[in-house]
Amino acid sequence: MIRRTNSFDTLKIGTLCSLLLAGTAWADAQSDYAEHCASCHGENRLGGVGPALIPETLKRMRGPRVASVIAEGRTATQMPAFSHELDALQIEELAGWLKSPLETDPEWGETDIMASRTLDEDYTPVDAPAWDSDPMNITLAVETGDHHVSVLDGDTFEVLDRFETPFAVHGGPKFSPDGRYVFIMSRDGWVQKYDIWALKQVGRIRAGLNSRNIAMSGDGKWVAVANYLPNSLTLLSTKDLSVAKVIDIKSKKGVPSRVSAVYQAPPRESFVLALKDVPEIWEVFYGDNPPQFGLGHDFRIEGQFKNPNSFPVRKITTPDYLDDFFFDQSYEYVMGASRDGKGGQVIDLVIGQKVADLDLPGMPHLGSGITWRRGDTTVMATPHLTDGTVSVIDMETWETVKRIKTEGPGFFMRSHENSPYVWADVFFGPNKDAMHVIDKQSLEIVKTLRPAPGKTVAHVEFTKDGRHALVSIWEDDGAVIVYDAQTLEEVRRLPMRKPSGKYNVWNKITFSEGTSH
Structure with missing residues (x-):
């Protein structure tokens, strides 16, 4: 301090x-x-x-x-x-x-964005990785203390590279479908492309002035950037970071809105947007073949399919504001909640309307939600930002199965298909040094870890096979702790500068069970 x-x-x-x-x-x-x-x-x-x-x-x-x-x-x-x-x-x-507002809202359109693009002259693509590690078991650790990312071998935990990122990385890096490239975004709109095989930056471009997160299209061709300032969605080509399209965000009635988040829906070949200021969700299509839509419901499609770089937009009116999302496994249903609301709702993307309410008080953080099989059904769990609870919901009935009492509000959850446990942090409040380990079937806390008393312990990522869990000590003089995911014993500590999120290539590109998507 x-x-x-x-x-x-x-x-x-x-x-x-x-x-x-x-x-x-x-x-x-x-x-x-x-x-x-x-x-x-x-x-x-x-x-x-x-x-x-x-x-x-x-x-x-x-x-x-x-x-x-x-x-x-x-x-x-x-x-x-x-x-x-x-x-x-x-x-x-x-x-x-x-700290005072700007006198006028600045413009940041395609010309400004392209003028900011820089491609590294010393970058040369390679035919194979420049290292001997398993390319599918690479894990990136974001270090916010000095704005770097460490590239970790997921088997040996050796640091293969440590590269500088834009200031204040936010929203989680996104990998290309083959796991070779990663795209990283900062709060002030810079998008960085990095070649994991070559351990080299490819280039950067400023897609917005204040941005929330990015999403990778299922075909790997496009990166969508959600912006608060200006009110826009920027679509970039992953090949050369060029601008494909900038979409102004205005409701059906012409009301501008910030974009809270953007997510990909691979089976639908679309991006789905959460809007902060209007009760609508948007679906932006990048594929040639639109999915089926229901008839007679309140949505509108603007743009043409099979028109290159058209990116048609579907606007769906919702009963309440939704600025946080979670998808079911089919990507037909969106579970959403407002930061100001006391519950949530389920929107069917096929018919374009609400089909269920969710009993989710305490500001759920659905963006960190995860799913797993419990008995003969699939459940979804989410932490809450203002309540010491993890809510578990049946994905068929949309009913709350259980509220697991924790030692305080949490921010992140993680699991893996090969693990019997869910890991949930206690990010806020006096017990921020706690990490709960929850049994997937009994829904009981089986152990509470405190690897760094008095310090913030948060965010878990698993290795490709689920054998190890990586936990952050979220402090400037922090570390990434490697745990045996079965015995829950500490294996190793890797000193790092305020490490936040960790992202395993395989888990992210395969949408591994227990990984937030």
């Missing part, structure tokens, strides 16, 4: 508030930004060498934290300290201005 200097502590809050309310404070802050910050972060605060400095990208950093970074810099990055160039009041004013 960065400590604030005494000059910050002695600053009178009343005086500061008065100054911040005055127009001169903003004017002075803008002048200081132009002199000290614009060369890295862009004249319009939308990013350059450094990340965008706008409320959408700074929302997790409170004002004092922003001020501390300005004053003292950020270790292991190119962000310098400015406490010698700016006094305490100037820094507070600048931090306040950076």
Whole structure:
């Protein structure tokens, strides 16, 4: 943690508030930004060498934290300290201005996106992997402490490479169907293509200004980027990172909306979008043959099939806002929930309407939901962001089978078809150092692991065969812990800089049971 200097502590809050309310404070802050910050972060605060400095990208950093970074810099990055160039009041004013909204919504269309694209001149494709590991058992570990990814051999856990990513990776990397390439997205819209065989970056492009996540098409030809700012969906060619299409997100009534998330639905040859601001879900098709649709229900298709790069859009009205999704195994049904709601709903994509309600209080995190066979049925389980509960739902009846009481709200769940257990973290609250291991059949917690007392322990990924489970100590001086997935004994610790998600190639490209899709 960065400590604030005494000059910050002695600053009178009343005086500061008065100054911040005055127009001169903003004017002075803008002048200081132009002199000290614009060369890295862009004249319009939308990013350059450094990340965008706008409320959408700074929302997790409170004002004092922003001020501390300005004053003292950020270790292991190119962000310098400015406490010698700016006094305490100037820094507070600048931090306040950076947290203020932009005067106008910026545009970021196809021309801007393509102008940002860079392809690495020293990258040369290879005919075979430059290493001897099993290419299907490679695992990527995202290290948010210094914005890198470690490439791990899933058998030996040797680090094959450690490469730099864009600032603040978000939403989970996506692999090409053959597992060779991975696409990684940052909060400020940069998409990076990396060749795992060659252990080389291929290139980068900025697909949006504030983005949520990416999805890979089932045929591996397209990457869809969900954007908050601007309100758009950007479709990129995976071959060369060129723009295939930018779709403005407006409801049937013309109301703009942010895109909360985008997911692929491989059997339907489509992307499905969760919208933040309108009660609709969208389906964007990339294939030539549209799936069957029901008749007489409230949806609209805009665009033409079999028209190259048309990407026709289907807009489905929903009874409530849905900004988090989970699919059944057939990809016919979407289980959705609103971050502000007290439950969920099931939408049938064939007929385009709600067919069931879900009893899911406590803000379910459906994006981390998983499924497995329990007896003669399939169940789905999800953690909750505001309730210490894991909900288990029967995928045939949509009824809640059980609510498993945990030691606090969780964020991630994982399992594997070869494991008898589900792993669920306790990401929020005083028991953030706990990791629950739950029996798939009895739905009882069989063990609670505490590998780093007092520290955040979160996110599990399995190796290809399910023999090992990898757990993050989500701290700057953290580690990835390798567990024997059967005995639950620790095997090894790999020191890392605030490791967050881990992603195994085989589990992700095969949609392995127990993996969030």
